[in-house]
Amino acid sequence: MGSGITGGWVAKELCERGLKVMVLDRGKKIVAGEDYSDLLSPWELENFDQLPEAEAAERYGRITEAIGLRSYLRNSNKHFFGREDESPYEVASDSGFARVQAYSSGGKSLVWSRHTYRFGEIDFEANKADGIGEDWPLRYEDLRPWYERVEKFAGISGSVENLPQLPDSIFQPPFELNCAEKVLKQKVEARFPHRRVIPARCAHLTKPTAEQLELGRGKCQIRNQCHRGCSFGAYFSSVSATLPAAEKTGRLEQREYAIVHSLEYDPTSRRVTGVRVIDARDRSRSVMQAPIVFLCASTVATTVILLNSTSERYPEGLGNDSRQLGLNLMDHVGGARATGRLPGMEDRYYSGRRPVGYYVPRYRNFLEGGSGFSRGF
Known part of the structure; x- marks a missing residue:
């Protein structure tokens, strides 16, 4: 269920190992190129790609209010997002929380920011070192070969830095810092070793x-149109990478507009045996059975499905003996933005519009002291 980053990887891996896979998505099946608008000029886009205010307020209210998403949701990519009026939810008035819902095939792999960093040994040992929470059951070296496997397939751009707090990945060439960023780098590193x-x-x-290249992917054209989909397949998404790899095997089937309501549980075998599906178009109901079921429907949607999956054995949701299901959730995080002006260099410019900027690896409570808090950022 779900073909976002996790669901797409599951489909790829299982199909390549000889299994037949059915992928269920709540929304439309996105076809690379056909459902993208990145090759259109601004004047070819309705309303210069601005989402009408009334539509934004009615259908995507909280997303348009969130700082990190205000400029990302456009008229040309609204079909990548789930509508809030069709899947309403409540939050505390002061929470500031906005749930990004993505129901089409590809899920949030079409709308993520694509920053890609490894956890390092310092991250896996933090709970034990700080005495907070439970110690991780594995360490960085356990995951290193799996990081490499994913990075080689997905394609990660970056620079080799040999930093202990930020392990290097298997990199493709990095996007060069622009002239202002190079000045910033020189000033920061000279003052703070x-x-x-x-x-x-x-x-x-x-x-x-x-x-x-065989999957139809190409080099990033640094055009800054990623939010409209990428016809070059340059940024990693399920639509550009994992689902095409699964389709190549001939063992993948995708079903669109399939809302998974709950899971069927067999008390005799003590296993999930299928899923209950509602067709989003006509509301007809069906049950699909399978010997293996992967639930990859996002943090909140996966939890909802598990809570809906009640039975005599699990009256409060599948596996919910602890009554923790639905609590202590961690959804995908956003971020803050800051801009500034650096005087000088009026005679210099840079080519293209990169998909990312610069990054300052952690130094607090590692190479430098903290400021009354644990860990770092």
């Missing part, structure tokens, strides 16, 4: 491999 300014690491192809 433990702080680094480096090119941000992102899932954009800068030197595609043969495998990536």
Whole structure:
């Protein structure tokens, strides 16, 4: 259920191992190129691609109010997002929380920011070192080969820095810092020996491999039209990478407008045996059975499905003996923005519009002291 980043990877891996896979998505099946508008000129887009205010307020209210998403949701990509009036939710008035819903195939892999960093040993050991929470059951070296496997397929651009707090990935060439960022880097690193300014690491192809080219992916054109879909397949998404790889096997089937209501549980075998599906177009109901079921419907939607999956054995939701289901959730995080002006260099410019900027790896409570808090940022 769901073909976002996780669901797409599951489909790819299972199909390549000989299994037949059915992927269910709540929304429309996105076809690369056909459902994108990145090759259109601004004057070819309705209302210069601005979402009408009334429509934005009625259908996408909280998303348009969120700082990190205000400029991202456009008329040309609204079909990548789920409508809030069709899936309403309540939050505390002072929470500031906005749930990004993406029901089409590809899910939030079409709308993520694509910054891609490894966790390091410092991250896996933090709970134990700080005495907070539970110790991780694995360490960085356990995941290193899996990081490499994913990075080689997805394609990550970045620079090799040999920093202990930020392990290097398998990189394609980085996007060069512009002239102002190079000045910032020089000033910061001269004044603060433990702080680094480096090119941000992102899932954009800068030197595609043969495998990536075979899937129809190409080099990033640094056009800054990522929010409208990428006809070049340069940024990693399920639509550009994992689903095409699964389709190549001939063992993938995708079903659109399939709302998964709940899971069927067999008390005898103590296993999930199928899913209950509602057709989003005519509301007809059906049950699809399978020996293996992967629930990859996002943080909130996955939780809702599990809570709906009640039975005599699990009256409060599948696996919910602890009554923790629905609590302590961690959804995808956004971020803050800051801009500034650097005087000088009026005679210099840069080519293209990169998908990322620069990155300052952690230094607090690691290479430098903290400021009354644990860990770092």
